Each structure stands twice: as C-alpha cells, then as structure tokens.
Amino acid sequence: MNIPRWLGLSWLALTAALLSGCGYNSIQAADEEVNASWSEVLNQYQRRADLVPQLVKSVDAYMTHERDVLTQVTEARSKVGTLQISADQLDDPAALERFQQAQGQLTSALSRLIAVSENYPQLKADGLFRDLMTQLEGTENRISVARGRYVKSVQAYNVLVRQFPAVITAKVFGYAPKANFTVENEAAISQAPNIQFSNQAPSSAPATTAPAPAQ
Numbered sequence: 001m002n003i004p005r006w007l008g009l010s011w012l013a014l015t016a017a018l019l020s021g022c023g024y025n026s027i028q029a030a031d032e033e034v035n036a037s038w039s040e041v042l043n044q045y046q047r048r049a050d051l052v053p054q055l056v057k058s059v060d061a062y063m064t065h066e067r068d069v070l071t072q073v074t075e076a077r078s079k080v081g082t083l084q085i086s087a088d089q090l091d092d093p094a095a096l097e098r099f100q101q102a103q104g105q106l107t108s109a110l111s112r113l114i115a116v117s118e119n120y121p122q123l124k125a126d127g128l129f130r131d132l133m134t135q136l137e138g139t140e141n142r143i144s145v146a147r148g149r150y151v152k153s154v155q156a157y158n159v160l161v162r163q164f165p166a167v168i169t170a171k172v173f174g175y176a177p178k179a180n181f182t183v184e185n186e187a188a189i190s191q192a193p194n195i196q197f198s199n200q201a202p203s204s205a206p207a208t209t210a211p212a213p214a215q
Contacts, residue, residue, distance in 0.1 A: 023166030027175050030157040034178055035087040037150040042084070044143045045103060051139065052077040052106070055132050059113070062123040066116050073113050076106040090154075093179040100181060110136070147181065154180045 056070055063070060083102040089095045114133075117123055124130070158177045161170035170176070 023160065023163075024169050024173070026160055027157075027166055027170055027173075030153070030160050031175065033153045034090065034150070034157050037146070037153040038087050038090060040146040041143070041150050044139060044146045045080070048136065048139045048143065049077055049080050049106070051132060051136055052110075055110075055113070055129075055136070058126065058129045058132055059117065059120075059123055062120045062126075063116065069109075069113050069116050073106075073109040076102070076109040080106050090178040091176040096179040097182070151181055154178050 052073060056073055060070065079102045083099050085092075085095045085099050117129075158180070160166050161175050161177055
C-alpha cells in the first residue's frame with residue numbers, strides 16, 4: 001500500500017472516530033427518530049382529516065337545523081389542510097404552535113358535531129355514521145400514541161444536543177433544538193372527541209322502602 005493511500009485511510013478512520021466520540025452519530029440517530037415520529041403524527045392527523053368530508057356528508061341529511069356546526073367542522077378541516085409543517089420546520093416553535101392550534105380547532109369542532117348528533121336518534125342508528133365514528137375513535141387513539149412518541153423523541157434529541165460534547169458538534173453541523181408540544185396546547189389537542197353513544201335509556205332510580213310504622 002502506498003503512503004498517500006495509507007494516510008488517506010488513516011485520516012478517514014481518525015475522522016470517523018472523532019465524529020463518533022463527539023456525539024455526531026448519536027445526533028444523527030436521534031434526529032432520524034424525531035423525523036420518523038413526526039411523520040407518524042402527520043399521517044394520523046391526515047387520516048382524521050380524510051374522515052371529515054365523509055362524516056359531514058353522512059350527517060348532512062339529518063342535521064337540518066345545525067348548519068353552523070357543519071360549517072365549523074368544514075372550515076376547521078380546511079384550515080388544517082393549509083397548515084402543514086415538515087420535519088425541517090420543527091425547530092420553529094411558532095410554526096408548531098400554529099399547527100397545534102389548527103388541529104385543536106378541528107378537535108373542538110368534531111366534539112361539537114358529535115355532541116349535537118345525540119339529538120338525532122336516526123342519525124345515530126345510521127350504519128355509515130356509526131362506522132365513521134368507530135374509525136374516528138381509532139384514529140384519535142393513534143394520534144395520541146403518535147404524539148406521545150414524538151414528545152419523547154424530541155425530549156431525547158434536545159437533551160442530547162444540549163449536552164457536552166455533543167453540543168459542540170450540534171453547533172458545528174447546525175443541529176438546533178426542536179420544538180415540542182407545549183403543555184397548554186398538548187392538553188387541548190389531546191382531548192379526543194367523545195364518541196360514545198347513549199342509546200340506552202337511563203335506568204330508573206330504585207324505589208325507596210317506606211319506613212316501618214312505629215310500634
């Protein structure tokens with residue numbers, strides 16, 4: 001092996017060792033985990049958004065006096081579609097906050113729609129509506145799981161890029177801390193719509209036993 005080639009291989013080995021020791025590889029792995037987690041969050045929110053047009057259509061023929069509720073759901077769904085953020089924007093807290101607010105508005109609108117549906121027994125008995133409610137419930141659960149995974153992955157990543165010596169590597173290669181769901185917004189958007197049906201009539205209160213006559 002000639003000397004220039006030997007020196008080149010030695011330099012590559014030394015560089016790899018230095019990058020590994022300064023946390024570069026760990027930052028790469030943590031960054032990929034955040035990106036994957038965020039992708040799953042977006043997928044599940046998109047799944048919910050895709051259900052909204054079908055849901056609105058299924059209730060439209062029944063809710064003749066609740067047009068404002070349907071309008072709110074439709075407008076919230078439209079806003080969600082215009083406020084998507086990519087993994088490259090996760091270091092912008094303001095962008096994530098706008099995303100959370102839009103998703104929170106859709107959650108609130110869906111909650112109102114489902115609450116109003118309790119006033120329409122025929123709607124609740126409709127097979128399509130019930131199927132959509134089942135899908136929505138499953139989607140809300142998936143959103144909660146995906147969001148929880150994202151929160152944990154961002155926490156791990158942010159701790160890593162703030163610790164020495166990885167903090168130096170992060171600054172050199174431009175890895176900034178990423179935005180996470182805030183406590184206030186997290187509580188708001190994690191309140192999944194209540195999609196329980198109350199078809200059963202409430203049970204009557206047990207009759208009270210008359211007191212025995214005094215002896």
